[in-house]
Amino acid sequence: xxxxxxxxxxxxxxxxxxxHGVCNTPELRQAYQNxxxxxxxxxxxxxxxxxxxxxxxxxxxxxxxxxxxxxxxxELRHMQLRGVGLEGPEQEAFNAATxxxxxxxxxxxxxxxxxxxxxxxxxxxEEELDGLPGSLRNLLAQAARDAGxxxxxxxxxxxRVVPFLKYSxxxxxxxxxxxxxxxxxxxxEDSNGPLIERILTLRLEQARRLGYANWAEVSLASKMAGxxxxxEQLLEDLRAAAYPAAERELExxxxxxxxxxxxxxxxxxxxxxxxxxxxxxxxxxxxxxxALRPWFPLEQVLQGLFGLCQRLFDIxxxxxxxxDAPSWHPDVRYFRVLxxxxxxxxxxxxxxxxxxxxxxxxxxxxxxxxGRTNTRAGEAVLPVAYLICNQSPPVGDTTSLMTFDEVETxxxxxxxxxxxxxxxxERPQAAGISxxxxxxxxxxxxxxxxxxxxxxxxxxxxxxWQTGEPLPEAEYQKLLAAxxxxxxxxxxxxxxxxxxxxxxxxxxxxxxxxxxxxxRRELARTTTVLExxxxxxxxxxxxxIFAGGYSAGYYSYKWAEVLSADAFSAFEEVGLDDEEQxxxxxxxxxxxxxxxxxxxxxxxxxEAFRGRAPSPEALIRHSGLAR
Numbered sequence: 001x002x003x004x005x006x007x008x009x010x011x012x013x014x015x016x017x018x019x020h021g022v023c024n025t026p027e028l029r030q031a032y033q034n035x036x037x038x039x040x041x042x043x044x045x046x047x048x049x050x051x052x053x054x055x056x057x058x059x060x061x062x063x064x065x066x067x068x069x070x071x072x073x074x075e076l077r078h079m080q081l082r083g084v085g086l087e088g089p090e091q092e093a094f095n096a097a098t099x100x101x102x103x104x105x106x107x108x109x110x111x112x113x114x115x116x117x118x119x120x121x122x123x124x125x126e127e128e129l130d131g132l133p134g135s136l137r138n139l140l141a142q143a144a145r146d147a148g149x150x151x152x153x154x155x156x157x158x159x160r161v162v163p164f165l166k167y168s169x170x171x172x173x174x175x176x177x178x179x180x181x182x183x184x185x186x187x188x189e190d191s192n193g194p195l196i197e198r199i200l201t202l203r204l205e206q207a208r209r210l211g212y213a214n215w216a217e218v219s220l221a222s223k224m225a226g227x228x229x230x231x232e233q234l235l236e237d238l239r240a241a242a243y244p245a246a247e248r249e250l251e252x253x254x255x256x257x258x259x260x261x262x263x264x265x266x267x268x269x270x271x272x273x274x275x276x277x278x279x280x281x282x283x284x285x286x287x288x289x290x291a292l293r294p295w296f297p298l299e300q301v302l303q304g305l306f307g308l309c310q311r312l313f314d315i316x317x318x319x320x321x322x323x324d325a326p327s328w329h330p331d332v333r334y335f336r337v338l339x340x341x342x343x344x345x346x347x348x349x350x351x352x353x354x355x356x357x358x359x360x361x362x363x364x365x366x367x368x369x370x371g372r373t374n375t376r377a378g379e380a381v382l383p384v385a386y387l388i389c390n391q392s393p394p395v396g397d398t399t400s401l402m403t404f405d406e407v408e409t410x411x412x413x414x415x416x417x418x419x420x421x422x423x424x425x426e427r428p429q430a431a432g433i434s435x436x437x438x439x440x441x442x443x444x445x446x447x448x449x450x451x452x453x454x455x456x457x458x459x460x461x462x463x464x465w466q467t468g469e470p471l472p473e474a475e476y477q478k479l480l481a482a483x484x485x486x487x488x489x490x491x492x493x494x495x496x497x498x499x500x501x502x503x504x505x506x507x508x509x510x511x512x513x514x515x516x517x518x519x520r521r522e523l524a525r526t527t528t529v530l531e532x533x534x535x536x537x538x539x540x541x542x543x544x545i546f547a548g549g550y551s552a553g554y555y556s557y558k559w560a561e562v563l564s565a566d567a568f569s570a571f572e573e574v575g576l577d578d579e580e581q582x583x584x585x586x587x588x589x590x591x592x593x594x595x596x597x598x599x600x601x602x603x604x605x606x607e608a609f610r611g612r613a614p615s616p617e618a619l620i621r622h623s624g625l626a627r
Contacts, residue, residue, distance in 0.1 A: 002052070006046075011370075015369075016031075016032060016035075018367060018369070018386060019328060021365075022352055022356075022359070022388060023360065024359045024361070040102075044098070048082055050084070052079070053079050056072055056075055060073070066599070067427055070435065070598070070599060070601070074222070074429075074435050074598075077221060077222060081218060081221065081222065085210075086209060086210075094209050097202050097205060100202060101199065101202055104198060104199050104546075105548075106547070109547035111185040112184060112192070112540075112541045115190055116155070117157075119155065119180050119184075120153055120155050121154040121173075121177070121180075122149055122152070122153050122154070123140070123154065123173075128152075128170060129152060131167045131168050131169035132167050133167055135163075136160070136163045136164065136167065137152065139159065139160060143155060143160070154177060161181055165177060165275065166275060166277075169275075171264060171272065171275075174271040175271045178271035179533070182270075182532075182533070182536040182538060183536070183537050184537075184540060184541045185537075185541055192541070192546070197510065200510070201510045204509065204510075214507075215551065216505040216506035217506075218552075219552035219553050223439045223556070224439045224603060225555070228502065231498075231555050231559070232502065234555070234562065235495050235498055235499050235502070235555060235558070237620075238494075239499075239527060241488075241620045242487075242491035242492040242625055243492060243526070243529070244488070245492075246488035246529045248488065249486055250268065250530070252280060253268060253272075253273065253277060253280060254266065254268055256280045256283070257272070257276050268530070269530070270532075270533060273489075277486055281482065284481070285478045285481055285485070287475075287478040287479070292404055292479075293392075293402065294465050294466070295464055296401060296402040296406075296407055296461075297400065298391070298399065298401075298402060300462075300463055301410060303461060305410065307461075309418070311583065311586065312582070312589065312590070313418070313422065313586055314341060314587065315346065316337075317336070317337055319333060319334075319335055320334045331353065331393075332350055332351065332352045333351045334348065335348060346383075346421065347384065347422070348384045348385075348421075349384065349386070350369065350384070350386050352386070352387070352388045353389045354390070354391060354393035354394075355390040355391065355392070362390055363390060364390060364409045364412070364413050365386075365388050365413065366387055366388070366413045366414075366416035366417050366445075367386040368383070368384075368385060368420055369384040370383060370384040372423050372426075372428060372431040383420050383421045385416075385421055387413050387414065387417050388413070389410055391403075391406040391410070392406065407452055408452050411449050411451060412448060413445065415444040415447055415449075416433065416445045418448070418594050419444045419593070420433050422590060422595060423595060423596075424595045425595075425597045429598075431598070431599075432598075433598070434597065434598050436602065437601075439553065439559040440559075440602035441560070442557070442561070443560050443564050443593060444593055444594060446563075446565075447567050447593075450565075450622075453479065455576070458471070458476065458479075462476075483624075484624025485624075487624040488625060490623075492528065492529070495558070496527035496528055497542075497554055498555040498557070500519070501542075501545045501551070501552060501553075501554040501555070503519060503523060504516055517539055520539055558619075562616045562618075562619050563602070563614050565619035566610065566615055567609065567610065568618070569618035570609070592606075592608040592609035593605055596608070
């Protein structure tokens with residue numbers, strides 16, 4: 001009964017939240033904001049309800065099956081972390097701190113946004129644009145026109161700053177932009193420095209009220225990783241493999257700069273790395289991402305993806321007619337998922353593939369429209385997923401031609417969708433992605449990305465949209481080779497972020513005599529190969545952990561990557577060209593990872609598929625770090 005009550009709110013607010021993300025209007029935004037406070041307040045009341053908590057405790061003493069027990073234990077833990085066990089003044093203080101933390105997170109994010117938007121640099125001469133591709137020039141010119149200026153207007157938002165640092169031949173301008181980027185929200189009235197200390201202090205106090213030593217322990221209480229020490233060990237394994245590789249990569253960049261007679265060759269700075277990495281990448285692989293688009297029209301990529309799912313998981317995916325399901329935009333399509341053997345319906349999904357900057361938020365995501373459950377009358381409700389991407393729309397008579405990154409993104413989100421849609425768990429609180437630990441939920445999505453590099457899968461779908469010619473073998477080899485380019489640097493960067501996050505939430509205290517930034521710089525000695533410059537105040541814009549849901553959880557990206565790489569290596573071990581073995585392994589993946597959802601612990605589910613505990617070896621190999 002409790003689930004059916006909650007489902008009324010989840011469904012109605014879920015649809016409103018979904019529309020808020022995909023077809024935003026001023027009226028919808030206002031309506032959403034008017035109700036959001038009430039929804040949050042209801043969540044707090046339900047999370048601290050003593051009658052519900054006592055009923056769950058009584059349930060926990062009954063004979064339950066494994067799935068029921070996991071659901072009840074997760075619900076009890078969730079309520080404990082919401083402060084249900086606190087009384088009187090202690091609970092009041094806890095709720096006040098929860099409210100203050102929500103406000104601080106909002107202020108932190110706003111400061112980053114404001115600092116990003118307040119900085120600009122207008123370029124006025126052709127020589128200042130040296131090296132910039134046409135697409136970036138157009139973007140900067142448009143920004144200048146929007147601001148009522150002539151010339152080309154630079155800013156600190158990612159679509160402008162990342163390609164500028166990658167392509168600009170003007171080292172002086174790269175330095176100016178880089179220094180501004182890393183110092184965002186670190187000075188003046190909008191400085192996030194004081195907020196960081198306050199947030200960390202409040203989280204530590206909240207953890208102690210709940211009976212934990214620190215906030216990292218609170219975070220890990222509901223995750224797959226068993227302890228702070230276990231996460232530290234994984235990060236150290238990755239750091240040890242990545243550090244020497246990152247040093248070699250830096251030396252290769254210096255050698256590249258020397259070949260080009262660059263004066264900075266022996267003294268590379270952080271604002272030089274992106275530029276010389278791009279020069280070296282183009283020299284090494286002659287790979288032009290834009291030139292590959294004609295081989296990846298959306299329809300063909302979908303056929304390749306659906307064909308792979310039929311091959312591995314024995315399902316058939318069929319498009320429905322226009323008007324078969326209610327929709328929010330003409331570009332949205334609706335598909336049904338059928339069992340390959342029996343033809344019986346299993347699930348369905350919406351696909352909303354194209355970018356609509358005016359009304360649809362950026363990024364890509366999978367969300368649940370309906371979860372697998374039964375109605376009060378006992379009728380089965382099949383899962384329905386929302387799959388949202390932001391790829392290049394069709395232009396005129398030209399179909400949507402995808403970059404390889406966009407292909408990977410589609411496969412990634414479809415992996416989440418498969419776990420939601422192919423669940424066989426009958427209880428909605430543990431079906432699909434429900435009750436799957438935060439640091440394991442990326443397993444199926446990252447797993448699916450690996451198939452974009454599989455010869456059979458890629459060559460089966462990469463055909464020129466006009467001539468039907470397959471992708472040239474040389475281009476396929478370049479894609480494979482470029483996959484691990486600068487892999488040591490990329491891995492080390494993620495380790496630096498994850499370890500900083502973990503130590504701030506497990507070791508830092510307000511009276512320890514060390515600022516959060518000093519702690520981060522101490523860690524940088526072994527997690528960066530170019531030490532941060534003096535102005536670098538990265539923490540002041542680390543929104544993931546101070547304004548998002550990743551506090552003491554940033555490691556989750558790498559944790560899940562270990563699982564997904566190891567899962568894919570099961571297919572490599574039997575031989576990717578051994579069809580019979582690939583099919584058998586695919587069925588086992590469906591029957592475990594995709595089927596069991598949150599009904600078992602991720603460690604149990606992984607072991608059921610792999611026959612052993614996960615190992616980081618495959619990830620180290622896939623990242624090009626194995627010696």
